Amino acid sequence: MKARHTILHASIALITLLAGCASPTTPPPVKPNIIVFYVDDLGYADVGCYGARGVATPNIDSLARQGIRFTDAHCGAATCTPSRYSLLTGRYAFRNKAAILPGDAPLLIDTAHHTLPGMLREAGYTTAVVGKWHLGLGIGHIDWNRHIAPGANEVGFDYSFLLPATGDRVPTVYVEDGGVVNLDPTDPISVSYREPFEDTGAVHSDSPKMNADPQHSNTVVNGVSRIGFMKGGRSAHWVDEDFPHVFNEKALAFIDGAKDKPFFLFYSFHDIHVPRMPHADFVGKSTLGPRGDAIAQVDWVVGQIVAALKQKGLADNTLIIFTSDNGPVLDDGYADEAVQRIGDHTPGGPFRGGKYSAYEAGTRVPTIVWWPGHVKPEVSDALLTQVDLVASLAALVHAPAVDNIDSENQLDAWLGQDPTGRKAMIEESFTLSLREGHWKYIQPFTGATPTWMDNKKIEHGLSNVGQLYDLERDPGERQNLAEKLPAQAGRMQRALDAVVAG
Numbered sequence: 001m002k003a004r005h006t007i008l009h010a011s012i013a014l015i016t017l018l019a020g021c022a023s024p025t026t027p028p029p030v031k032p033n034i035i036v037f038y039v040d041d042l043g044y045a046d047v048g049c050y051g052a053r054g055v056a057t058p059n060i061d062s063l064a065r066q067g068i069r070f071t072d073a074h075c076g077a078a079t080c081t082p083s084r085y086s087l088l089t090g091r092y093a094f095r096n097k098a099a100i101l102p103g104d105a106p107l108l109i110d111t112a113h114h115t116l117p118g119m120l121r122e123a124g125y126t127t128a129v130v131g132k133w134h135l136g137l138g139i140g141h142i143d144w145n146r147h148i149a150p151g152a153n154e155v156g157f158d159y160s161f162l163l164p165a166t167g168d169r170v171p172t173v174y175v176e177d178g179g180v181v182n183l184d185p186t187d188p189i190s191v192s193y194r195e196p197f198e199d200t201g202a203v204h205s206d207s208p209k210m211n212a213d214p215q216h217s218n219t220v221v222n223g224v225s226r227i228g229f230m231k232g233g234r235s236a237h238w239v240d241e242d243f244p245h246v247f248n249e250k251a252l253a254f255i256d257g258a259k260d261k262p263f264f265l266f267y268s269f270h271d272i273h274v275p276r277m278p279h280a281d282f283v284g285k286s287t288l289g290p291r292g293d294a295i296a297q298v299d300w301v302v303g304q305i306v307a308a309l310k311q312k313g314l315a316d317n318t319l320i321i322f323t324s325d326n327g328p329v330l331d332d333g334y335a336d337e338a339v340q341r342i343g344d345h346t347p348g349g350p351f352r353g354g355k356y357s358a359y360e361a362g363t364r365v366p367t368i369v370w371w372p373g374h375v376k377p378e379v380s381d382a383l384l385t386q387v388d389l390v391a392s393l394a395a396l397v398h399a400p401a402v403d404n405i406d407s408e409n410q411l412d413a414w415l416g417q418d419p420t421g422r423k424a425m426i427e428e429s430f431t432l433s434l435r436e437g438h439w440k441y442i443q444p445f446t447g448a449t450p451t452w453m454d455n456k457k458i459e460h461g462l463s464n465v466g467q468l469y470d471l472e473r474d475p476g477e478r479q480n481l482a483e484k485l486p487a488q489a490g491r492m493q494r495a496l497d498a499v500v501a502g
């Protein structure tokens with residue numbers, strides 16, 4: 001028995017030695033650090049390497065030059081909450097009826113489900129989320145003055161530093177590992193999405209920095225009014241202009257603390273969502289007003305984090321995915337001149353629609369993968385969805401397959417080794433669309449009128465009849481071919497129904 005073991009060990013050693021000789025290059029590390037830069041509302045062509053005008057993004061462009069720039073990669077949905085849900089759970093958001101959440105909504109993710117951070121944590125990673133959450137917290141009726149759970153820490157993140165919902169929704173406080181930061185117990189916070197408090201008045205500043213539409217006119221904090229009612233918690237109120245510095249500090253401290261383990265950082269920007277209030281350092285950096293200045297600010301943040309990785313000797317072993325949670329919107333409720341100062345910049349590039357829309361600009365977002373020495377610089381037209389990150393990154397770190405029903409292992413496409421990606425994929429908006437190669441089918445939706453969403457100046461892309469587009473010939477989705485090709489439209493509707501049925 002002992003002799004057999006010795007022979008076995010000797011053979012393994014010999015094979016290892018020979019393998020080492022045959023392949024002089026170092027094999028890629030199985031568990032690189034992973035950073036997902038998740039920008040809010042950044043459109044397909046809102047950064048330089050995708051054609052932006054009026055704002056420079058040298059740091060993001062340099063990631064694209066050294067990595068893979070995708071032309072047909074999608075967030076799960078055309079709004080924030082469903083996209084985040086899909087990315088973190090590997091499930092299409094319609095399975096959980098995920099829609100934009102109010103700021104006091106309960107946690108949307110079932111803590112029993114496998115998640116992206118949970119999978120990585122089981123694979124030996126230290127995990128963190130810094131920035132916008134917008135996936136709900138607690139189980140309903142949150143008391144913001146006590147420990148708030150379940151939240152990010154209960155779905156796989158070891159550390160969380162959150163902006164709980166959106167910048168335009170109360171409460172305007174940070175929540176770190178389930179506790180409101182800097183809260184003075186003698187000035188407790190109350191939040192309501194139903195009715196005003198008797199003494200909800202302007203706090204922090206009485207002179208508005210920016211006018212808002214009626215939906216955003218409930219509670220004024222830091223000179224800007226927001227959705228929802230809040231009182232108290234003055235010492236905990238955030239200052240919007242400080243977001244990039246506050247989030248960077250937390251992100252860098254996490255990276256520093258994760259010395260002995262690979263780390264996963266979900267860096268979830270508030271930019272370029274409304275209210276757009278860039279730090280003074282970035283005011284005037286673009287010709288586009290606050291929306292463009294916020295893009296310049298995002299670029300600076302990316303540059304700071306990449307520089308820190310280099311300085312810490314971590315750059316070669318860190319995989320960065322840079323992307324967005326939905327397409328672009330100019331007027332999302334605040335008078336910040338985004339419409340007036342747009343010039344010749346086209347945030348959605350050649351694609352029709354934008355945030356909220358069923359047309360391509362709703363979910364086709366800038367997407368860059370950077371991993372020096374491990375991915376070859378290229379432009380890839382592979383069809384990708386963020387829903388696949390759970391299964392794809394599980395394959396990367398050799399984690400066991402999990403029960404993410406919609407998530408496919410598309411690691412080869414994400415790393416530039418497969419030019420095709422998904423055979424079929426769903427895009428979510430107020431309705432569902434199916435992509436198959438360059439074909440797109442938008443299923444019928446009843447109730448939309450041509451003027452619906454006029455306030456956003458975005459075409460919602462909904463119609464009472466099915467729509468079929470050939471994106472190769474018609475990337476702008478102008479010619480509905482459903483009547484001309486009824487068999488194909490019918491087949492794609494059935495294929496979509498089959499995905500929905502699971």
Ligand code: NG6
Pocket residue numbers: 040041079080081100134166168215216227273274326332333
């Ligand atoms: C909408 C808000 C919009 C924005 C959006 C969420 C109104 C009229 N509009 O309801 O301003 O906050 O929700 O954006 O209230 S998202 O990127 O988080 O999905």
Ligand code: CA
Pocket residue numbers: 040041079080273325326
């Ligand atoms: Ca968003």
